[in-house]
Amino acid sequence: MGLEKTWRWFGDKDRVTLADLKQMGIEGVVTALHHIPNGEVWPVEEIRKVKGQIEHFDMRWSVVESLPVSEGIKTHNADYPRLIESYKQSIRNLGECGIDRVCYNFMPVLDWARTDLHYKLKSGGEVMFFDFPTFVAFDAFILNREGAEKDYPPEIVKKAAQKAQQMSDEEKEKLAYNIIVVTQGFINGAVDSSALDFKQAFLDLIDHYKEIDHTQLRKHLSLFLRDVIPVAEEAGVKLCIHPDDPPFSVLGLPRIVSTQDDLEWICNQVDSISNGLTFCTGSLSVNRRNDLSGIVKKLGSRIHFTHLRNNVFLPDGCFHESGHIEGDVDLFPIMKALLEEQQSRKERGREDIRIPVRPDHGIKMLADYEDDANPGYPLIGRLKGLAELTGLELGIERMLAEK
Structure with missing residues (x-):
């Protein structure tokens, strides 16, 4: 069997x-x-x-x-x-x-979290990618969550800051939307596309875990x-x-x-x-x-x-x-x-x-x-x-x- x-x-x-x-x-x-x-x-x-x-x-x-x-x-x-x-x-x-x-x-x-939903393999296929510095860039420099920089290793935060500086406003918005809405939307995620300010709604949920x-x-x-x-x-x-x-x-x-x-x-x-x-x-x-x-x-x-x-x-x-x-x-x-x-x-x-x-x-x-x-x-x-x-x-x- x-x-x-x-x-x-x-x-x-x-x-x-x-x-x-x-x-x-x-x-x-x-x-x-x-x-x-x-x-x-x-x-x-x-x-x-x-x-x-x-x-x-x-x-x-x-x-x-x-x-x-x-x-x-x-x-x-x-x-x-x-x-x-x-x-x-x-x-x-x-x-x-x-x-x-x-x-x-x-x-x-x-x-669940991924930073790239269309990562190209050498074969031509696509998979999902989790880039830790990019995720930290999202948390600390796009969401601007209070105290975020203290929650990660200093060397990762430094790389995250560099990545955030290199990203356009459009790229930052797309990254945030993919992490908060796109990857969560089909699995009864906590924040959906109907939220007027999806980033603030996400931050509000995180705030519930302060204690x-x-x-x-x-x-x-x-x-x-x-x-x-x-x-x-x-x-x-x-x-x-x-x-x-x-x-x-x-x-x-x-x-x-x-x-x-x-x-x-x-x-x-x-x-x-x-x-x-x-x-x-x-x-x-x-x-x-x-x-x-x-x-x-x-x-x-x-x-x-x-x-x-x-x-x-x-x-x-x-x-x-x-x-x-x-x-x-x-x-x-x-x-x-x-x-x-x-x-x-x-x-x-x-x-x-x-x-x-x-x-x-x-x-x-x-x-x-x-x-x-x-x-x-x-x-x-x-x-x-x-x-x-x-x-x-x-x-x-x-x-x-x-x-």
């Missing part, structure tokens, strides 16, 4: 249809109710509608990605009681409809888990937190899902199989101290969902995505550890032996240039990645079987 092949689908507006996914050999669809505002209950009838669309093509709604955690839950503000009850009811409704995996994240304000440090945000995550995991257990749902992307502090905000220690701490807050992890090689690998296959071996029983892709690492904390097999991340021991974990579940008699895996961000290539896909989600580039990952998986399965 191989890993469950899944694909992120953005609903009826997605140019890749469910019929396309069926032709591609996809077994499970990863999607969400993108039209439901953050903090509102996901109604049973809306869940069943999407589930029915997927099952019409003999696929399953494998994972919810994501059921957004509102900023009011992360900051534990006065609206927390209402927001947490809505979240718990959405979990109950998903369980009632037979949806048993929910991916979420606890990243403050900014879900929340690493320890306090951990406390808020622990409170969240203690509230929702019993509900998830009762509903037959497994929650799986997504790592921080990138896995280090930006914008002066705390990061608490970046290391193996963080992941172990999360699993220990509520000792339940419903309190699990989304294992993302693209995010976790950026922290070069993380031993990815070691994380699978140590915490594999709590991995309920997997994102696989690759990166190329550059000086100054910079990196760019590089598809799925090629890059600085060795996928072989990671895939091997995942398959061994799945086999171990089977031998131990666990009912939930399946591990959904999806090809994460892909290289924009060929006819992808004719399409207007969400950043990081080209059709052909991800399909290439799925084929590569499937080949790697089959080779390892054969090797393990012969042993």
Whole structure:
């Protein structure tokens, strides 16, 4: 039994249809109710509608990605009681409809960050790039966030200042819009294009975390888990937190899902199989101290969902995505550890032996240039990645079987 092949689908507006996914050999669809505002209950009838669309093509709604955690839950503000009850009811409704995996994240304000959405590879393909000095230029010299220069290494701030001086006003505005709006808009981001002053709205959200440090945000995550995991257990749902992307502090905000220690701490807050992890090689690998296959071996029983892709690492904390097999991340021991974990579940008699895996961000290539896909989600580039990952998986399965 191989890993469950899944694909992120953005609903009826997605140019890749469910019929396309069926032709591609996809077994499970990863999607969400993108039209439901953050903090509102996901109604049973809306869940069943999407589930029915997927099952019409003999696929399953494998994972919810994501059921957004509102900023009011992360900051534990006065609206927390209402927001947490809505979240718990959405979990109950998903369980009632037979949806048993929910991916979420606890990243403050900014879900994920890239500074260049169209970085050209030598092959001619395009990927996304994170240039640390450019991001600091955005934070300290475009947003002009108070105290930003103190939150980064001096040598990076110096390079950031030079980059900001070289940028035109138009380039600065485009960089800010891409980071705040474009990369977040299709994932229920905190600030959308309707904001009259999107930069000020973003700064206002960051300001909510002035008194929340690493320890306090951990406390808020622990409170969240203690509230929702019993509900998830009762509903037959497994929650799986997504790592921080990138896995280090930006914008002066705390990061608490970046290391193996963080992941172990999360699993220990509520000792339940419903309190699990989304294992993302693209995010976790950026922290070069993380031993990815070691994380699978140590915490594999709590991995309920997997994102696989690759990166190329550059000086100054910079990196760019590089598809799925090629890059600085060795996928072989990671895939091997995942398959061994799945086999171990089977031998131990666990009912939930399946591990959904999806090809994460892909290289924009060929006819992808004719399409207007969400950043990081080209059709052909991800399909290439799925084929590569499937080949790697089959080779390892054969090797393990012969042993």
